[in-house]
Amino acid sequence: MKLHYRVDGPDGAPLLVLGPSLGTTLDVWQPQLASLTREWRVLRYDLPGHGGSAPATAGMTVDDLADAVLDLAADGAADGAADGRFAVGGISLGGAVATAVAAREPGRVRSLVLCCTAARFGEPGPWRERAATVRTRGPATLAPVLASRWFTPGFDGGWVVAMLERVDAESYAVCCEALAECDLTGRLGAITAPTLVIAGADDPATPVGQAVVLAAGIPGALLKVIPGAAHLASVERAGDVTAAIGDHLAGSASWSAGMRTRREVLGDAHVDRAVAATTGFTADFQHLITRYAWDEIWNRPGLDRRTRSCVTLTALVAGGHLEELAMHVRAALRNGLTPDEIKEVLLQTAVYCGVPAANAAFAVAQRTLAETL
Structure with a gap:
């Protein structure tokens, strides 16, 4: 037709x-x-x-x-x-x-x-x-x-x-x-x-x-x-x-x-799972983070994605958000950080976020790197 x-x-x-x-x-x-x-x-x-x-x-x-x-x-x-x-x-x-x-x-x-x-x-x-x-x-x-x-x-x-x-x-x-x-x-x-x-x-x-x-x-x-x-x-x-x-x-x-950037940083498999799990209750939140986090912040020209990954890893360790840390360790690799550079970020957090927080972060990162690489 x-x-x-x-x-x-x-x-x-x-x-x-x-x-x-x-x-x-x-x-x-x-x-x-x-x-x-x-x-x-x-x-x-x-x-x-x-x-x-x-x-x-x-x-x-x-x-x-x-x-x-x-x-x-x-x-x-x-x-x-x-x-x-x-x-x-x-x-x-x-x-x-x-x-x-x-x-x-x-x-x-x-x-x-x-x-x-x-x-x-x-x-x-x-x-x-x-x-x-x-x-x-x-x-x-x-x-x-x-x-x-x-x-x-x-x-x-x-x-x-x-x-x-x-x-x-x-x-x-x-x-x-x-x-x-x-x-x-x-x-x-x-x-x-x-x-x-x-x-x-x-x-x-x-x-x-x-x-x-x-x-x-x-x-x-x-x-x-x-x-x-x-x-x-x-x-x-x-x-x-x-x-x-x-x-x-x-x-x-x-x-x-924002969705394009989210896929580039987190990978299609992760984003597809998140989209498939979206419900009427969570849809507004998914739209919020896609627009404001992944477009208005991650797409700002002031910092490149490698630097934004470093900042994000540090913030997640400081906040104790270990469930998000594994996801962003994988994202950091996609953004071009090496395992050694991720290690340096976590060492820095030991000084400014506390040794116990860094200890937990190293455990999550080591496990994630072993599963990813």
């Missing part, structure tokens, strides 16, 4: 992939574009049979759409990220696709933005009924009903409602059937990317309660409720949503840089 897409933003910037809601085109993200493209290379796509994309095929699922988006991201990331990683987000159906992508490829997704979406979009019956109606009467006939669900009374979103005229009836129906079958609830725990869940306070299509399910199921996810907004909060309260997304992506960029 090939999806029509458009790319905006500076060459070489990190990639952000954004998907629209059912019945809209990639232009639904227009209110956010100027802000996001300052720091991101933004790839927006059209759903099948919407805008410039080819019609949908019968039996299409949310996972099929996720495959298509992963293909787009692979092409886009090749221009903007040496490691092939990207941020992804979406509104409603586009948000479900982004959720599926993040759950299936946690190592590739650096940040996740879910706007007015759900893990499960209610009972399948109403979706199948809507599909039958659209096949008979066309998507544009839904305009009055959808306008009342997309926006609160008095808001003029006519430019978005007009997008229904560019939607293929059969494709809209197939998308309805994909939503009828969609249930991502059991896959939320696999998502490791920093996640922002945005909900419209007055959204009748994906109420705040569904956003709570997403935020509770995705480890460490943040929930932002936008007052005075219905289903297309990113249009109706564009400034608030743009600010929330910008803040989140800025924080996740720091998280990504």
Whole structure:
């Protein structure tokens, strides 16, 4: 499946992939574009049979759409990220696709933005009924009903409602059937990317309660409720949503840089174990240390990594944190210290931290070096 897409933003910037809601085109993200493209290379796509994309095929699922988006991201990331990683987000159906992508490829997704979406979009019956109606009467006939669900009374979103005229009836129906079958609830725990869940306070299509399910199921996810907004909060309260997304992506960029450094210093095996052990209770702490310790401190230019390892070993001995000392002895080796240099650091601690502390540290270090070398 090939999806029509458009790319905006500076060459070489990190990639952000954004998907629209059912019945809209990639232009639904227009209110956010100027802000996001300052720091991101933004790839927006059209759903099948919407805008410039080819019609949908019968039996299409949310996972099929996720495959298509992963293909787009692979092409886009090749221009903007040496490691092939990207941020992804979406509104409603586009948000479900982004959720599926993040759950299936946690190592590739650096940040996740879910706007007015759900893990499960209610009972399948109403979706199948809507599909039958659209096949008979066309998507544009839904305009009055959808306008009342997309926006609160008095808001003029006519430019978005007009997008229904560019939607293929059969494709809209197939998308309805994909939503009828969609249930991502059991896959939320696999998502490791920093996640922002945005909900419209007055959204009748994906109420705040569904956003709570997403935020509770995705480890460490943040929930932002936008007052005075219905289903297309990113249009109706564009400034608030743009600010929330910008803040989140800025924080996740720091998280990504910290995770890269954490892997370089501690090794993939250790970090993979830590990520796998992350729970909803510990996720916030994991994000904290990744951003502040491994990015804002370890990535500062004032000291090289060898020196930072020396300081860290000394601090751990002084604090008696022997369970962390073994990990940082291995890290010191990765940062270029020799066993003799590690010995010299521990000898220094005997003078300034105390002989008993150094004695315990030498035992831990000797055991760790024997296991590592």
